[in-house]
Amino acid sequence: MVSIDIELHDVRKVYYKSTLAIPVLEGIDLQIAAGEFVVFMGPSGSGKSTLLHLLGGLDQPTSGSIRIGADYLEQMSETELTRWRSHHVGFIFQMYHLVPVLTAAENVELPLLLFELSSRERRQRVELALSVVGLAERMEHRPSQLSGGQEQRVAIARAIVTDPDLILADEPTGDLDAKTSTEILELLQLLNRDFGKTILMVTHDPKAASYGRRILHLEKGILHRDETNQPIHTSR
Amino acid sequence: MRLKLLYLLRNLLRNPRRSLLTCAAVGLPVMIYVLSMSVVDGVERFLDNSMTQLRLAVTQKTSIINPLPAGYRKKIAALDPSSQRIIAVCGMSWIGGRIEGDPRPLSTLAVDRDAFISAFPEFQLSEDEQAAWMRDRRAIILGRSTARQFGWQVGDRITLIPSLPPYSPMEFHVISTAEKATDPSTNWCHHAYWDEIKKQSGYPAEIVGFLFIKCATRQDMDYYRVAIDDFFANYSDATKTQDEKAFMNEFITQQFNLPRNLSILSAVTVFVAIMAAGNTMSMNFRDRFSELATMKALGFGRWTLFSQVQGESLLLCLLGGAVGAFVPYWAFNYSPLRNFTVPLIQQLEVTMVVCLQALLISAGVGVIAAAWPAIQAWRLSVVTALRNQE
Ligand SMILES: Nc1ncnc2c1ncn2[C@@H]1O[C@H](COP(=O)(O)OP(=O)(O)OP(=O)(O)O)[C@@H](O)[C@H]1O
Ligand SMILES: [Mg+2]
8 A cells, every 4th residue: 555665865954044054954864664653853953843844845955865755856846846745745733733714624625625526525535534533523613612632633634634655743742731642642653553654753752752663863963863663552 | 726715705704803994994995986986987978978969059258147149049050051060059048946845956957949859969868758848848858866866757747946037936747857868967948938937927038048059060060169259249249159078178177176186086095995905914914824834735836825815815805895886886876875966967976887997996906915925925935934833
């Protein structure tokens, strides 16, 4: 089902503040197999989000190559990248970023509007995605009527509704309490284990990191350590 | 791209007070635009008509309020024995008028029965109306706004008291409400009837207020404008002959430079609308770039975001514009306000054309107001927008 693997070769990212060059990623070499659950850790400012953004095609590297499946992201135009994202990546953000005026179901439906699907097909997919995250009962609720954990689950439903190969999560539990965090992390684990999604997650929290099968430590724009982890097994 | 209208509407309701204020900020200037343009249009229509009608106005040289001898009709007609160049000579006298127990003044002109039909073809009277006009010396053609104002209809019998001596009541039969006439408020009756009323009370009836000369061509007009005054130069009542447009133009510019001042006013109000709407749009989207960035992350293209911003602004401004345009449209066509009178053009006619123009302008305001946020949305970097959020 999942065929995508990821290969980064000497990826660098430099930001410029007027004439001042700020190197953020200083030569990342990395390979990730399809179906992995990878966690990025590291101190604040070490470049975790930047790396995740590059992997998700939200930004272009200054140099180096990023191959995801058969696609070389650094060779794509912005329009191509935008289209590529809609087909291959699901994003989960710390702040959820749901559209406040849309219901849970409509938020989840949003990325489906980019595809040629009948409204019935869209409806079915939305229902499926929301039931995977356990929110089938909350379809018509607005984000303001949901708890933080529920909002994040809607965001996860939105990320998986297009059935992407790759799910990127930047501190998905950063704004949640311990109990809710566990629910979210178990959900990600489920998506990885039972649905075969490749998951790349950034976190500061060692407990959250323990859900991953591989933990990459970033420091000052360099991959510092690459460890394999025996993930916590959930009751599911 | 499937930009859902629903989503646009929901966004407008996101901050109802702000949306309402923007609507008002666009709607009020649009209303001012519609009203002033209606006045300008009225004046233009008035002038345009006088220009195409090839008519000369002959008045007494010293003042329009001095009458001319009735015999001038024949003398002027005799200047063109062939009747090929002067189509009609129509005597006219202003008799004003009001109805018993009602202070509202009317504007009624007594005109020559036969000459009126050929001198004022723009009335486009039907055959029945023409026949009634020719048959009945008490026939009156009402201005359509006057008819509406007083609730008179074709077939009604009305009694007017003239504003000039002998002030004896005159009974009229309404035979038309002049739907095609340029001037919607003036009424027209037979000069012979007016002469008769005056004779009955011993007032002189051999006079006429002024004369309208309908010419065949523009050359004829130019010729007779000079020829008539030359002919009467040595009479005790010398004449002043002008074409209708010059006559009206002079009148309008003497009074006030209405069209120009109103056009400037309209331009200023549209500018104000742009500023106000532009300000709201920037405020509106400043809070929402992270949302737009999320949509972009999901795979929505820059065109979608651009049109999302433009669409919202367009919808909001069109909404405001529609209210601003159609409230006056409704008011001046269907509410008691339709009887509101404006100097010179009398009744204010708010036309659909002006309303549609106003809508087009509202759309323009919407596009310009959202231009900056739309460009920002177009250039939006997901990474930067999300980073600024955190
Ligand atoms: N657009 C930019 N312009 C200049 N510097 C930037 C820009 N984006 C990121 N940086 C810098 O790059 C560095 C890495 O940022 P990044 O967000 O990737 O760190 P991070 O590891 O995710 O940190 P955190 O744990 O705080 O989220 C930071 O020093 C940041 O200030
Ligand atoms: Mg970060």
